[in-house]
Amino acid sequence: MARVDFAFGAQDRLRMACEVAHKHYLASRSLIVYCRDEQMLGDFDRQLWGFDPTAFVPHVRADDPLASSTPVWLTADPPQPARHGAPAAWLLNLDSQCPPGAEGFERILEIVSDKPEDKQAARLRWRQYQADGHTPCAHDVSNT
Template sequence: MARIDFAFGAQDRLRTACEVVRKHHQQGRLLLIYCSQAEFLGQFDQLLWSFEPDAFIPHVDADDPLASCTPVLLTTRPPEPAMHTQADTQPVWLLNLDAACPPTAHQFERILEIVSLQQGDIEPARQRWLDYKNDGHELHAHDLSARKPT
């Protein structure tokens, strides 16, 4: 089963997700970012290019020809660690931006969840927490509400 880390209380879910991606990219981790809604994932894609003027996070769609040499992949398809060709050398972490649990959660060692203070974000996150718990995953909660906005 996966270890699921929920970061609750983010001021801005997508900006916080960008910061999380940057942190893990700098640590050399392979990341797969999942959201079944193409428009929402497209917004996140654009924000990854622009959230900080000096931040560079190489990322492409999992179906892009450059995916084999890119550490951060985005997908609207059910995520699988094998989408990363380097998955045989190191684990792939999943950042779930979808409203529901990824249908393939059991295939990942680590899943990251970001939850904002907006009510429309909190209720789906509570359901994901219950779904993960019922599936036997290891859950961890991190409170971001005391952090100063960047």
């Protein structure tokens, strides 16, 4: 089973997701960012380019020809744990539902803002992960 970490209390969900992607890039760890909502995925893509004037996070769509040499992949399709011969990537789920194939990942990261609809969706995902045999962990990030 995957380790599932929920970061609750994010002031800005997408900004924190950018910070997470940046940390993974600096740690030389592959990261798949999943969201079925193309609008949100596009917003995240744009934010990665400018969330920090000194940060750079190389990223492409998972089906891009450069994916094999890029550490962060964005996808609206069901995420694949290992792509292009790379080591198993961690999954950052930005979708409102649990990602398909969650059991194939070593680790899944969930970021939750204080918005009521975001918290409600996170509660449903938490229960679904539990029903699927995962043991989610909660982390309060409201003071970061």
